[in-house]
Amino acid sequence: MPTNPLFGAAHRRVPAFGAYLLAFIASLAFAFQPVAAQSILRDAETEALLKDMAAPLIEASELEPGNVEIVLVNDTSINAFVAGGQIVYIHAGLINAAETANEVQGVIAHELGHITAGHVVRFEERTRTAQGITILSLILGVGAALAGAGDAALGALMAGQQAALGSFLAFNRNQEAATDLAGARYLSGAGISGRGSIKFFERLRSLEIRRGFSQADEAAYGRTHPLSGDRIATLREVYEKDPAWDAPDDPDLQARFMRVRAKLYGYLAEPQRTLNLYPESDTSEPARYARAYAFHKDAQMEKAIAETDALLATDPDNPYFLELKGQVLLESGKPHEALPHLRRATELTLNQPLIASMFGHALIATEDDANFAEAERVLRAAVARDRFNPFAWYQLGVVYAERGDMPRARLASAEQQVMARRYPEALRSAQAAEAGLPRGTPDWIRAQDIALQARAELERLRDRR
Numbered sequence: 001m002p003t004n005p006l007f008g009a010a011h012r013r014v015p016a017f018g019a020y021l022l023a024f025i026a027s028l029a030f031a032f033q034p035v036a037a038q039s040i041l042r043d044a045e046t047e048a049l050l051k052d053m054a055a056p057l058i059e060a061s062e063l064e065p066g067n068v069e070i071v072l073v074n075d076t077s078i079n080a081f082v083a084g085g086q087i088v089y090i091h092a093g094l095i096n097a098a099e100t101a102n103e104v105q106g107v108i109a110h111e112l113g114h115i116t117a118g119h120v121v122r123f124e125e126r127t128r129t130a131q132g133i134t135i136l137s138l139i140l141g142v143g144a145a146l147a148g149a150g151d152a153a154l155g156a157l158m159a160g161q162q163a164a165l166g167s168f169l170a171f172n173r174n175q176e177a178a179t180d181l182a183g184a185r186y187l188s189g190a191g192i193s194g195r196g197s198i199k200f201f202e203r204l205r206s207l208e209i210r211r212g213f214s215q216a217d218e219a220a221y222g223r224t225h226p227l228s229g230d231r232i233a234t235l236r237e238v239y240e241k242d243p244a245w246d247a248p249d250d251p252d253l254q255a256r257f258m259r260v261r262a263k264l265y266g267y268l269a270e271p272q273r274t275l276n277l278y279p280e281s282d283t284s285e286p287a288r289y290a291r292a293y294a295f296h297k298d299a300q301m302e303k304a305i306a307e308t309d310a311l312l313a314t315d316p317d318n319p320y321f322l323e324l325k326g327q328v329l330l331e332s333g334k335p336h337e338a339l340p341h342l343r344r345a346t347e348l349t350l351n352q353p354l355i356a357s358m359f360g361h362a363l364i365a366t367e368d369d370a371n372f373a374e375a376e377r378v379l380r381a382a383v384a385r386d387r388f389n390p391f392a393w394y395q396l397g398v399v400y401a402e403r404g405d406m407p408r409a410r411l412a413s414a415e416q417q418v419m420a421r422r423y424p425e426a427l428r429s430a431q432a433a434e435a436g437l438p439r440g441t442p443d444w445i446r447a448q449d450i451a452l453q454a455r456a457e458l459e460r461l462r463d464r465r
Contacts, residue, residue, distance in 0.1 A: 039073070039074035039075075040071055040072065040073060040074065041072040041073070041074045041092060041264075042072075042354055042389075043072070043260075043263075043264075043354065044319075044320065044323070044349065044352045044353075044354040044355050045256075045259075045260060045263070045320040045323075046072055046260050046263070046264065047070075047072075047354075049101075049253070049256050049257065049260050050070040050072070050090070050104075050108075051070060052253065052256075053070075053101055053104060053105050053108065053253060053257075054068065054070050054088070054105075054108050054112075056190035056191070056192065057105060057108055057109050057112055057186045057187065057190050057192070058112065059189075059190065060185070060186040060187075060188075060189030060190040061109075061112045061113075061115075061116050061182075061186045061189075062116075063086060063112065063115065063116065067086045068086045068087075068088070068112070068115070069085075069086065069087045069088070070087075070088050070090065070108065071087055071088070071089050071090070072089075072090055072091075072092060072095070073089050073090065073091045073092065074092055074268070075091040075092060075093060076091070076092060076093040076096070076268070077091055077093045078091065078093050078094050078097045078204065078207070079091040079093065079094060080094055080107050080108075080110075080111055081111070082111050082114040082115055086115050088108060088111040088112065088115075090104070090107065090108075092264055092268060094107065095260070095261055095264055096261065096264065096265055097200075097203065098196075098200060098257075098261070099199070100196050100199075100249060100254060100257065101196075101249065101250065101253040101254050101256070101257035102192065102193060102195065102196030102197075102249050102254075103196035103197070103199055103200040104196075104257070105187070105192055105196060105197075106183065106187065106194065106196045106197025106198075106200055107197075107200065109182075109183035109184070109186040109187045109190075109192075109197070110179055110180060110182075110183035110197075111183075112182070112183065112186055113178070113179035113180075113181075113182030113183045113186070114175075114179050116182060117175070117178065117179065117182065176231075177231070177234070180231055180234065180235055181234075181235075181238065183197070184197070184235060184238045184239060184242070187239075187242075187244065188242045188243075188244050190244075191244050191247055192244055192247065193239070193244050193245055193246065193247045193248075193249070194235065194238070194239030194242060194244070194245060195239070195245065196249075197235060197239070198232060198235060198236055198239060201231055201232045201235070202232060205229060205232065255285075258285075258286045259285055259286050259289055261286065262278065262286035262287065262289045262290040263286075263289045263290065263293065265277065265278075265290055266278070266289060266290035266291065266292065266293030266294050266297075267293045269294075271294040271295070271297050271298040272294075274290050274291065274293070274294035275291065275294055277290070278290040278291055278294075283310075285311060285314065288307045288308075288310050288311050289307075289311065289324075291303075291304075291307050292304050292307035292308050292311070292324060292328070295307065296327075296328050296331070296332075301328065301332045304328045305325065305328060305329070308321060308324050308325040308328060309325070311324070312325065317344075317348060319344070319345040319348040319349045319352075319355065320345070322341045322342070322344050322345040322348070323341070323342065323345040323355050323358065325338075325341045326338040326339075326341035326342035326345060326358065326359075326362065327342075327358060329341070330342070330358070330361065330362045330365060335362045335363075335365035335366045336366055338362045339359075339362055339363065339366070342355070342358055342359040342362050343359060345359070346359045346378070351378075351381055351382070351385070353381075353382040353383070353385045353386035353389055353392065354382075354386070354389070356378050356379070356381060356382040356392075357379065357382045357389060357391050357392040357395065359378055360375045360378040360379040360382065360392065360395050360396075360399075361391075361395050363375035363378065364395055364398055364399065364402075372399055372402060372403065375395070375399050376396070376399045376400075379392050379395055379396040379399065380396065383396060383415075387415070388419060390415070390416040390419045390420060393412045393413075393415040393416040393419075394412070394413075394416050396412045397409045397410075397412030397413050397416070400412060406436065407432070407433050407435075407436030407437045407443075408433070408437070408443060410429045410430075410432045410433040410436070411429070411430070411433035411437070411443055411446065411447050411450075413425075413429040414426050414429035414430040414433055414447065414450045414451075414454075415450065417429055418430075418450050418453060418454055421457070423454040423457045423458050423461075424454075424458065426450060426451075426453075426454040427451055427454040427455055427458070429450075430447045430448075430450040430451035430454060431447075431451055433447040434447035434448055434451065
């Protein structure tokens with residue numbers, strides 16, 4: 001699928017044309033890489049926050065709320081992009097770099113602008129045009145070379161490449177400039193200040209300067225995006241005239257953002273780095289959240305539990321604090337102790353699928369047959385609400401296998417494998433499930449669907465090779 005990067009690697013300057021000739025042709029041929037090649041991070045609290053942050057912006061953009069997804073990518077670079085469909089991908093590095101929820105809302109508003117303008121489709125069309133220009137120049141260049149005109153051949157190749165690259169980059173810069181303004185409209189329509197958007201662009205400009213990227217006007221011609229300074233100047237003029245410019249940040253969203261940001265850092269960073277950033281002298285909720293993950297990763301269970309208990313002391317019915325304590329206990333080999341915390345978290349979130357999946361896992365991990373019926377109910381409810389949950393499918397497969405229902409165990413494996421793009425295994429599992437399930441039942445039909453999907457993907461991969 002194509003991507004439209006907003007930050008990060010998209011700001012690199014283009015290499016000299018001579019060195020870029022074959023690389024550019026190859027990049028056009030393989031411009032559209034699957035987003036799934038990147039790792040997706042799933043977390044109930046984070047997904048709920050991003051959904052709430054995006055909701056007023058989606059309404060202002062007049063997109064259907066149920067059709068737009070905000071997905072967190074396990075990547076430390078400062079980046080966000082849109083891909084096929086109405087999905088906004090946000091890198092973990094962007095969350096870490098932002099200081100406020102308002103800054104991230106500015107990024108989301110920008111990416112929604114890409115969706116409403118259909119830029120993914122247009123990006124693909126423009127890339128095909130650039131490919132056509134380059135291929136034509138190659139044909140002319142080869143013809144000249146065969147005729148013995150070496151200089152003419154090189155000239156044709158270089159001219160074609162310059163035309164293709166210049167057209168492509170100018171097109172992308174124009175798209176980005178238009179999308180900046182669309183994002184400003186959506187922030188305004190939602191009554192959200194553009195201060196965070198300006199602040200984030202200023203931070204990006206400082207980062208570019210530290211990394212040696214030129215901010216001179218002539219540098220703009222070798223970039224996919226307008227210069228950050230130009231974007232700031234244009235947007236500041238728009239935002240400062242907007243009635244929402246002085247609107248205060250939502251304090252609840254900001255408090256939730258700081259917790260999620262710290263939680264994400266504690267989950268991804270090395271424990272010592274987390275403890276350096278969030279020392280034990282810091283008793284704030286975000287700091288305790290981060291340290292709980294750091295101590296848990298460092299196998300210091302008592303300290304991790306102490307941090308979760310301190311969090312629960314301030315808010316005993318916070319489902320995410322309960323989930324964290326249950327996770328620490330479960331992953332420390334104490335599933336029986338984890339059950340009441342995970343059961344309560346599941347109840348409080350009305351069976352949120354990710355939390356329910358962990359609860360189901362804890363029920364199975366007790367190795368008590370009396371818990372397996374409840375585990376099956378919990379996990380079936382989880383996958384009914386969120387089919388794209390490979391962990392829940394795996395656990396459900398364990399339950400089916402334990403009770404001897406191998407056709408459904410194989411179907412659960414097929415669900416997990418097709419999501420992981422392990423198509424040969426998914427095909428075998430789906431065919432085995434289909435052979436053992438009652439003909440015409442929903443599970444039998446689903447096994448057929450997975451087999452067809454896996455077979456089609458395998459054929460597509462063969463054709464690509």
